[in-house]
Amino acid sequence: MSDTSKPGNFITQIIDKDNESGKHGGKVLTRFPPEPNGYLHIGHAKSICLNFGLAQRYQGQCNLRFDDTNPEKESVEYIESIKRDVEWLGFQWKEDIKFASDYFEQLFNFAVQLIQEGKAYVCQLNAEQMREYRGTLKEPGKNSPYRDRSVEENMALFMDMKAGKYKDGEAVLRAKIDMASPNINMRDPIIYRVRHVHHHQTGDAWCVYPMYDFTHCLSDAIEGITHSVCTLEFQDHRPLYDWTLETLGTAHPQQIEFARLNLNYTVTSKRKLKQLVDDKHVGSWDDPRMPTISGLRRRGYTAASIRNFCDRIGVTKSDSVVDMGMLEHAIREDLDANANRAMxxxxxxxxxxxxxxxxxxxxxxxxxxxxxxxxxxxxxxxxxxxxxxxxxxxxxxxxxxxxxxxxxxxxxxxxxxxxxxxxxxxxxxxxxxxxxxxxxxxxxxxxxxxxxxxxxxWVSAEHAVDAQVNLYDRLFDNEAPDANYEDKTFLDFINSDSLTVIQGAKAEPSLLNSAKGQGFQFEREGYFCRDLKEEGMVFNRTVTLRDSWAKIEAKGK
Missing domain, CATH: 2.40.240.10 (Ribosomal Protein L25; Chain P)
Incomplete structure (x- = not known):
């Protein structure tokens, strides 16, 4: 029975119909499947709230599964940060944490099955040739010269790949589908590649790793996922999701796409967030100016405010841009009601x-x-x-x-x-x-x-406590820093006033008893929290008392 205390959306309508028809036996099993190649950001928070929220609504279960098929970019640090973020947002997985790498043996056997059925082949085109053969959106691709190898030859070559006889990039395993398909994802996609890289979970047991599209759908099937909820960019990948499961004859979860969270004045590409950290434009992944969940937490955002924000923006099928002011309103509303005051x-x-x-x-x-x-x-x-x-x-x-x-x-x-x-x-x-x-x-x-x-x-001079106050503001001063500009990149829009450090602020002595991460309204100044990492009296501005950016934006229009 669904929980009607919160409004539904098109996904809950789908699940309601499934339950009415008896599909899946009324069972609802979702998953949150992050890649451990960076810290989670505000966009992931929407997906976390949706997947775990659906499980709660229908008294079902949501798995936390790491899609760890790219060990070159993954680390245990990212895994631990993701676990912290999910728990901090107020959600808990019921079973042990799952990894796609738990299924590497099964996935390899599925690949063997495709070869044996004549549905996969080992290809030795190099990367440049692969792009050439793939075709374009307007022109069909052409078959690889290796496409018609025999089952026996493909099996031997794939076993050689597994045995480490090929260098990285020298050979791949491709699904044999249709090089003339209007959907480029169906033009004989790569499903396995050679990578001589130590894996954080499996060590050196493997030197061939499955691709994301192959891994994801089969991991869903192995776990018995009923509703595989993902963002719209995977809509064009759904035919491959369905083809893989139908061809292999496995359980077949239903993939459902929703619009991702696009927030103005923000970038959420993990690659670009990593660049901000690596190039020292910010201090770390949890820098309070970052849109990462850990950065928002350190800045003073509460889990409740982020959950409320995700509820308010809703779940739709259409891409749109949400104003940063909505997120800031959510934390103001929370802290106004719940944060103690201080001077x-x-x-x-x-x-x-x-x-x-x-x-x-x-x-x-x-x-x-x-x-x-x-x-x-x-x-x-x-x-x-x-x-x-x-x-x-x-x-x-x-x-x-x-x-x-x-x-x-x-x-x-x-x-x-x-x-x-x-x-x-x-x-x-x-x-x-x-x-x-x-x-x-x-x-x-x-x-x-x-x-x-x-x-x-005011504060009494004799009793005042010295404090450092960090006045954080938006990291970018352009509402679309991630747009395609001819002569600029997102780095050109970094707000030079995103951080002002005040040394020697005078605080009332009661703040000595505050806990790290505790939020306050500093009378007439804004909402602040005690820094989670720094020792001593260091406070970060979470948000101003009022939306000063709304006036700036109004003047610019």
């Missing part, structure tokens, strides 16, 4: 309360969240010397100014009303200190006659 002064300027007793300290009890009593309270110390943000003071205030100015009253968040009476400057004319007075009768109240212009955040 951190990013650009401190000293305030001295001239009428406050020297050496006196007070402790204010402040709510951790203005709308959630269950979030509790925290203690904030107060003293004669404070820090406020330099941006909150103006000698000559602009129109509608609601912060500090000379002779103007302003309320300190959770504290007293203060009035600036004098400005202290250095020899360069820079403001270095504000001399103010406080009114002891204004704690929590506004006595008659007081009209403070606004509320600002």
């Amino acid at each position: 951190v002064v990013l650009n401190p300027i000293k305030v001295t309360l001239t009428n406050y007793p020297e050496g006196k300290e007070e402790i204010f009890t402040v709510n951790n969240h203005p709308k959630n009593e269950e979030a509790g309270t925290r203690e904030v110390p107060f003293s004669k010397h404070l820090f406020v943000d330099a941006a909150d003071f103006a000698e000559v205030p602009p129109r509608k100014w609601k912060r500090m100015t000379l002779d103007g009253a302003v309320r300190l968040r959770g504290g007293y009303v203060i009035t600036c009476s004098e400005v202290v400057k250095n020899d360069n004319g820079d403001v270095v200190e504000l001399l103010c007075t406080y009114d002891e009768n204004t704690l929590g109240v506004n006595p008659e006659g007081y009209k403070p212009k606004g509320v600002i955040h």
